[in-house]
Each structure stands twice: as structure tokens, then as C-alpha cells.
Amino acid sequence: xxxxxxxxxxxxxxxxxxxxxxxxxxxxxxxxxxxxxxxxxxxxxxxxxxxxxxxxxxxxxxxxxxxxxxxxxxxxxxxxxxxxxxxxxxxxxxxxxxxxxxxxxxxxxxxxxxxxxxxxxxxxxx
Numbered sequence: 565x566x567x568x569x570x571x572x573x574x575x576x577x578x579x580x581x582x583x584x585x586x587x588x589x590x591x592x593x594x595x596x597x598x599x600x601x602x603x604x605x606x607x608x609x610x611x612x613x614x615x616x617x618x619x620x621x622x623x624x625x626x627x628x629x630x631x632x633x634x635x636x637x638x639x640x641x642x643x644x645x646x647x648x649x650x651x652x653x654x655x656x657x658x659x660x661x662x663x664x665x666x667x668x669x670x671x672x673x674x675x676x677x678x679x680x681x682x683x684x685x686x687x688x689x690x
Contacts, residue, residue, distance in 0.1 A: 574615075577649055579595075581594050581653045582651075583618070583620060583652065584653070584654050585658050586647065586654075586655055586658055591620065591664055592620035592664055594653060596619040597619065598615070598617040598619060599613040599615060616642070617641060618641050620639045639664045641655065641664055645662075
């Protein structure tokens with residue numbers, strides 16, 4: 565069965581939704597969207613647009629404080645990787661191949677692991 569384009573309300577169906585990978589593992593939450601025009605160019609107000617990617621991680625925080633994360637480090641998940649929109653945004657791919665959680669890895673490796681006991685898995689002792 566072939567489905568045509570689906571019209572969604574971004575505030576209702578996308579923003580702040582939990583993102584789960586194909587295995588149901590949490591990846592992040594949707595902070596922003598990357599929109600493109602019909603020809604792939606940058607979207608313009610008042611013209612038709614489609615979602616090219618969902619942005620996760622620090623995208624919203626940098627905008628709230630008047631800045632913008634470098635484009636090369638904006639964690640994005642291609643819209644083609646989205647499998648289903650429901651109470652969560654479900655991906656059709658594993659999170660292992662995504663760079664969406666680079667901030668979490670950076671904090672863990674550079675901060676948390678330096679705290680005494682930070683390399684210890686408390687659930688591993690059971």
C-alpha cells in the first residue's frame with residue numbers, strides 16, 4: 565500500500581516528542597525541524613515546505629540564548645529514517661548508526677567518567 569505525503573501539525577505531532585530507535589530504545593527528543601522547499605532549497609515563509617530532518621540535542625538551547633550551534637554539529641536525524649509518528653517518533657533505524665547523541669557521549673566521557681565512581685555501572689552489580 566502506497567501512502568502520499570502526510571500533513572502534520574509540527575507543534576502537536578513532532579516538537580518535544582520522544583524519539584525511539586527501531587528497537588524501542590530512547591534516542592532523544594525532537595527540539596527543532598529542518599525544513600526544505602519542494603526543490604530542496606531552504607524553506608521560505610509562506611511557501612510549501614517539507615521536513616528534511618528532525619533536530620535533537622542542544623539545538624533549542626542555543627537558540628533560546630540567542631546563538632546557534634555550528635551547522636556541522638547540529639544533531640540531525642534524516643526524515644527518511646522516521647518510520648512512524650505516534651505518541652513518540654519511531655525510527656526505522658538503530659541508534660548505533662546515528663550521531664544524534666554526541667552531546668551525551670561527550671559529557672559522559674569528559675565529565676562523568678572523571679567523577680570518582682563515574683565509570684562504575686550501578687546496575688551491573690546485581
